[in-house]
Amino acid sequence: MNNILKTVLAVNLIVITVLVFIYPQLMIAPGKLIPGHKQLDTDCFACHAPFSGVTPERCITCHKPADIGRLLTTGQPIAKPLTSPPFHQQLLSQDCVACHTDHAGVIRFMQQGRFNHALLQKATSVQCQNCHKPPTDSLHQQITGNCAQCHTQEKWVPTTFNHTKYFSLDGDHNTRCVTCHVRNDYSRYTCYGCHEHSPESIRREHIEEGIRNFDNCVACHRSASEHNIHGGDGKGEGEGEGEGGGEDED
Amino acid sequence: MTTSLWRQHILPFCLLLGLLAAATLAGDYLLHRLNLVWVGRYLGIPGTVLIIISLIYSLRKRKVIAAGNPKSLLTFHEFSAWLGSLLVLIHAGIHFNAILPWLATVSMSVNVVSGLVGKLLLGQSRRHVQGEREDLQIRGFSKFEVEQALFWDAVTLDAMTKWRKVHIPIFIVFVILALGHIISIFLFWGWV
Numbered sequence: 378m379n380n381i382l383k384t385v386l387a388v389n390l391i392v393i394t395v396l397v398f399i400y401p402q403l404m405i406a407p408g409k410l411i412p413g414h415k416q417l418d419t420d421c422f423a424c425h426a427p428f429s430g431v432t433p434e435r436c437i438t439c440h441k442p443a444d445i446g447r448l449l450t451t452g453q454p455i456a457k458p459l460t461s462p463p464f465h466q467q468l469l470s471q472d473c474v475a476c477h478t479d480h481a482g483v484i485r486f487m488q489q490g491r492f493n494h495a496l497l498q499k500a501t502s503v504q505c506q507n508c509h510k511p512p513t514d515s516l517h518q519q520i521t522g523n524c525a526q527c528h529t530q531e532k533w534v535p536t537t538f539n540h541t542k543y544f545s546l547d548g549d550h551n552t553r554c555v556t557c558h559v560r561n562d563y564s565r566y567t568c569y570g571c572h573e574h575s576p577e578s579i580r581r582e583h584i585e586e587g588i589r590n591f592d593n594c595v596a597c598h599r600s601a602s603e604h605n606i607h608g609g610d611g612k613g614e615g616e617g618e619g620e621g622g623g624e625d626e627d
Numbered sequence: 628m629t630t631s632l633w634r635q636h637i638l639p640f641c642l643l644l645g646l647l648a649a650a651t652l653a654g655d656y657l658l659h660r661l662n663l664v665w666v667g668r669y670l671g672i673p674g675t676v677l678i679i680i681s682l683i684y685s686l687r688k689r690k691v692i693a694a695g696n697p698k699s700l701l702t703f704h705e706f707s708a709w710l711g712s713l714l715v716l717i718h719a720g721i722h723f724n725a726i727l728p729w730l731a732t733v734s735m736s737v738n739v740v741s742g743l744v745g746k747l748l749l750g751q752s753r754r755h756v757q758g759e760r761e762d763l764q765i766r767g768f769s770k771f772e773v774e775q776a777l778f779w780d781a782v783t784l785d786a787m788t789k790w791r792k793v794h795i796p797i798f799i800v801f802v803i804l805a806l807g808h809i810i811s812i813f814l815f816w817g818w819v
Contacts, residue, residue, distance in 0.1 A: 382796055390803055397727060397807065405811040408724040421815060430817020482724035485664060
């Protein structure tokens, strides 16, 4: 390597080093900061502690946990809070970067929709509707709250509930939820919600077969098929609740 | 330039370089498709480690270490540097944020190209041009006619020889820029 080349390389590297210190936001920052932090553009150590990254202590200097979701850092009330009521006060620990990042380039690497619900206190974590809008499809419009019946806090889909395990929604049974689950109570069901099954007709058909315990239909019937009848001690005396239905097993 | 030099040496060189580019795009696409973009953030670490390991050959070549078969180490150098570069390119992810790491990426890419020139083109091209020269001389062509026939091959060879000389200086630039990037990551990122 000749001296001229060495000199050119050295000068270039020195210039680059100087630029790093003068324009850190261009030279080393992974993208622009969010608009609210624009004034911190050149002051990396306002948020970053050397060799330990962004610490909650530095965030809390400006963002008081008690005020998050209620007041701006300027003390003004938030006109349209994203969640109501605010939930940051119910977090088990203050770990801001678990959910938040300021740099445009880092947002790209964050796993979208990966909020860790375990960070929330138990009572808050079950109040899904405070943060999430319910889906607008016909199924979910019938349901209010208690999302955990079918969904986990890890993933929205796939759901944990397999209706076929209890009753296959085939044939005429592919109908509205409230037909069987009155008042959106998914812990109970009734088979008398349609014209086909009336207490009288069901009673008559079962008595003809010598079956007296026919209160919990899904104990024997798991689908619309008359030939798909499972065990069930139908010979016994009536023990159920006389509703042509019963409580779900789970 | 004769078609043989192009077909036998420059085309494979272009294909290997194109393979690196295609593998980078494919890796980036797969990470996006599988919603694993965050994985790319960490590929810089194994990539850097592979490039560092590839330097064993450089140490052997300069007799800093005595152990190891130079030919095997050269093959390993070529493979691990190519693979390490691929991981770093996927890590860069075609996202333009900070200037410093991109300068490091560009210098690394130039380094890969100069390395491939050395691997695929230079030695074989020298042999090719020498063979052509001897062939023409045997067939009774005059020295002037031989030089005239091999003019473009000689020019190409000369350009490649100069390009090869870039390998070490640009590697030094790459090391310094990459170090700057790595130090800034350690300085600002929370590892725990």
